[in-house]
Amino acid sequence: MTTQRILIIGATSAMAEHCARTWADRAAADTLALILVGRDLSRLDRVAADLHVRAPKVRVESIVSDFAKPEAIRATIDAIHAQGRIDVALIAHGLLPDQAQCQQDLTACAEALEVNGLSPVLFAEAIAGHMEKASHGTLAIIGSVAGDRGRKSNYVYGAAKGLVSRYAQGLQHRLASTQVKVVLIKPGPTDTPMTAHLKGAAKLTPVSDVAITIVKAIDAGKATVYAPGKWLIIMHIIRHIPAFIFNKINI
Amino acid sequence: MQAISSWGRLSAFPHEVISLSSPQQARRAITEHHPGIAHGMGRSYGDICLNPQGVLWNTLGLDHLIAFDEASGRLICEAGVVLRDIQHLMIPRGWILPVTPGTQLITVGGAIANDVHGKNHHVLGAFGDHILSLRLQRTDGRVIDCGPDLAPQWFAATVGGMGLTGVILQAEIQLRRVAGPWLDTEIVPYANLDEFFTLADESEAGWEHTVSWIDCICKGGGRGLFMRGNPCAETRPAPHAGHLGMPFVPPISLVNPLSLRPFNTAYFNLKKWQAGRSITHYEPFFYPLDNIQNWNRMYGPRGFFQYQSVVPRSNGREAVQAMLGEISRSGEGSFLAVLKTFGNRQAVGMMSFPQPGVTLALDFPNKGERTLKLFERLDAIVREAGGHLYLAKDARQPAELFRAGYPRLDEFLQYRDPGISSALSRRLMDY
Numbered sequence: 001m002t003t004q005r006i007l008i009i010g011a012t013s014a015m016a017e018h019c020a021r022t023w024a025d026r027a028a029a030d031t032l033a034l035i036l037v038g039r040d041l042s043r044l045d046r047v048a049a050d051l052h053v054r055a056p057k058v059r060v061e062s063i064v065s066d067f068a069k070p071e072a073i074r075a076t077i078d079a080i081h082a083q084g085r086i087d088v089a090l091i092a093h094g095l096l097p098d099q100a101q102c103q104q105d106l107t108a109c110a111e112a113l114e115v116n117g118l119s120p121v122l123f124a125e126a127i128a129g130h131m132e133k134a135s136h137g138t139l140a141i142i143g144s145v146a147g148d149r150g151r152k153s154n155y156v157y158g159a160a161k162g163l164v165s166r167y168a169q170g171l172q173h174r175l176a177s178t179q180v181k182v183v184l185i186k187p188g189p190t191d192t193p194m195t196a197h198l199k200g201a202a203k204l205t206p207v208s209d210v211a212i213t214i215v216k217a218i219d220a221g222k223a224t225v226y227a228p229g230k231w232l233i234i235m236h237i238i239r240h241i242p243a244f245i246f247n248k249i250n251i
Numbered sequence: 252m253q254a255i256s257s258w259g260r261l262s263a264f265p266h267e268v269i270s271l272s273s274p275q276q277a278r279r280a281i282t283e284h285h286p287g288i289a290h291g292m293g294r295s296y297g298d299i300c301l302n303p304q305g306v307l308w309n310t311l312g313l314d315h316l317i318a319f320d321e322a323s324g325r326l327i328c329e330a331g332v333v334l335r336d337i338q339h340l341m342i343p344r345g346w347i348l349p350v351t352p353g354t355q356l357i358t359v360g361g362a363i364a365n366d367v368h369g370k371n372h373h374v375l376g377a378f379g380d381h382i383l384s385l386r387l388q389r390t391d392g393r394v395i396d397c398g399p400d401l402a403p404q405w406f407a408a409t410v411g412g413m414g415l416t417g418v419i420l421q422a423e424i425q426l427r428r429v430a431g432p433w434l435d436t437e438i439v440p441y442a443n444l445d446e447f448f449t450l451a452d453e454s455e456a457g458w459e460h461t462v463s464w465i466d467c468i469c470k471g472g473g474r475g476l477f478m479r480g481n482p483c484a485e486t487r488p489a490p491h492a493g494h495l496g497m498p499f500v501p502p503i504s505l506v507n508p509l510s511l512r513p514f515n516t517a518y519f520n521l522k523k524w525q526a527g528r529s530i531t532h533y534e535p536f537f538y539p540l541d542n543i544q545n546w547n548r549m550y551g552p553r554g555f556f557q558y559q560s561v562v563p564r565s566n567g568r569e570a571v572q573a574m575l576g577e578i579s580r581s582g583e584g585s586f587l588a589v590l591k592t593f594g595n596r597q598a599v600g601m602m603s604f605p606q607p608g609v610t611l612a613l614d615f616p617n618k619g620e621r622t623l624k625l626f627e628r629l630d631a632i633v634r635e636a637g638g639h640l641y642l643a644k645d646a647r648q649p650a651e652l653f654r655a656g657y658p659r660l661d662e663f664l665q666y667r668d669p670g671i672s673s674a675l676s677r678r679l680m681d682y
């Protein structure tokens with residue numbers, strides 16, 4: 001049996017890590033290679049060691065990359081593809097900025113837009129070229145329910161995630177005639193270190209549940225998936241609330 | 252601020268919860284935000300894991316496995332790893348945690364800090380007996396590595412040390428070989444405490460796991476079901492796990508004088524009828540309540556206490572009989588009542604709960620003053636017998652009983668981290 005190669009960008013994020021654990025758990029012997037890309041080698045090593053204990057037969061490789069520079073992103077992705085084709089790529093990095101700070105400090109605002117919007121799109125674009133050429137692979141990108149409609153409490157983050165949504169839509173259109181699948185995942189508020197300061201404000205979904213939804217969506221090659229599924233309905237309603245009402249709601 | 256309860260649901264005070272997500276970030280969080288106390292799954296019953304109006308360091312993000320040696324069974328992992336994850340991962344590979352308590356939904360750090368015990372104490376001791384080393388983060392920034400052979404005093408203070416000697420970041424655990432997930436088990440009904448002790452003594456040599464359910468209400472208490480088991484090499488497929496749960500908190504405790512007696516009688520007679528040998532999966536045998544999510548809600552909005560004592564064997568029979576008498580007279584209590592003998596072993600930790608003798612654990616719905624008065628009468632029996640109470644379960648014992656029951660307290664206090672404080676430590680140790 002051939003080895004499945006899964007590439008994870010932003011592999012130290014809790015969501016990505018739980019997807020990796022799900023993949024590692026179900027992998028039969030010697031049939032899976034995980035390529036972890038992150039910014040910090042020591043944090044990548046922590047994730048890689050954990051996966052190695054869980055599934056000693058799974059090959060795990062850690063790669064450090066700059067996430068802001070287009071040429072560095074291109075070089076990282078080209079080098080990975082030079083080793084062989086990728087079956088699944090998951091782009092998972094992100095950072096939940098403080099909205100108030102983004103309004104005061106344009107540097108923080110720019111950083112939030114870059115990390116959550118620009119950088120994932122650049123990675124996706126670099127990977128999509130290789131997948132299109134091979135006419136093979138599933139490219140999954142983590143968006144957010146926050147990208148469905150801008151609201152005052154986190155619209156900078158929402159705008160970046162909205163960019164990812166629109167980008168994924170276009171990429172799906174471009175690759176529709178190929179074998180390449182593009183999966184956009186929109187998690188609701190999830191219990192991860194990124195949302196640690198929100199706890200108590202709302203019931204957050206366990207990250208392991210969201211990871212299972214993501215892995216299933218990738219298996220099925222679905223175009224858009226909300227995680228958990230109830231957010232499809234919630235966001236459908238939120239998107240359709242008329243502005244004159246929406247603008248009076250405090251969310 | 253976030254309302255946090257422990258498993259007994261006796262209080263829900265606001266806490267400043269700080270999630271620890273990596274060892275580096277944990278170091279910053281602990282040195283910059285204290286006094287606080289580490290909090291994992293929140294399965295201890297009383298106030299040992301609480302710090303009302305103060306800081307809780309949530310350790311569940313420290314959930315990484317670090318290394319495993321397939322040949323020796325040594326596992327190094329972070330302190331927030333949940334025991335269930337270790338069991339699920341390792342049992343199919345032929346290794347098992349040597350000691351686990353009645354729930355596997357607790358963290359490694361919590362298991363060490365409470366030096367938890369299981370049904371096999373007479374064979375394998377407590378959780379701390381299988382820790383080869385651990386790493387402590389102190390609030391002054393210092394990191395201390397300790398183990399039975401390395402800084403043994405720090406180790407003895409930390410095992411069973413209530414999380415007060417530092418935040419446990421990681422530990423190395425010696426796992427144990429196991430053939431599979433099945434046990435050869437037997438249920439033997441007993442009519443009174445004498446029969447219980449006879450069964451316990453004759454089972455010590457031939458059975459690795461022993462425990463008993465005791466009817467705390469019938470005729471002064473004393474009848475029950477003795478359960479024993481040994482690992483076996485059965486290879487049938489795992490049973491389908493049930494998913495029951497208490498979806499809401501009932502307005503009154505479902506455990507009350509009206510329900511208790513009929514339930515106990517029905518349970519005793521059903522099991523008496525089913526008594527004998529069978530092959531049982533480890534999960535229902537070790538962790539019978541883990542499949543009923545939020546079972547602690549059944550005691551209603553006021554929550555519940557668990558009263559767990561250990562008394563020496565020499566006067567254990569009389570002390571247990573006296574406690575059952577008090578409970579039966581009061582009409583309080585619950586069907587969750589466990590009686591078990593401990594092995595004749597010295598505990599690893601200065602403040603560890605297990606000691607040679609017999610331990611009785613009972614749940615009590617919280618009825619305020621009435622329940623507390625009953626506990627005072629039980630305290631008197633425990634004090635008289637030279638026993639002590641389990642700190643992982645305690646929410647109310649007086650400091651004087653605690654000091655009398657834990658003679659190594661003064662030695663332990665030298666190892667406390669001044670930046671760590673819990674509701675329990677303030678109640679029993681001044682800060």
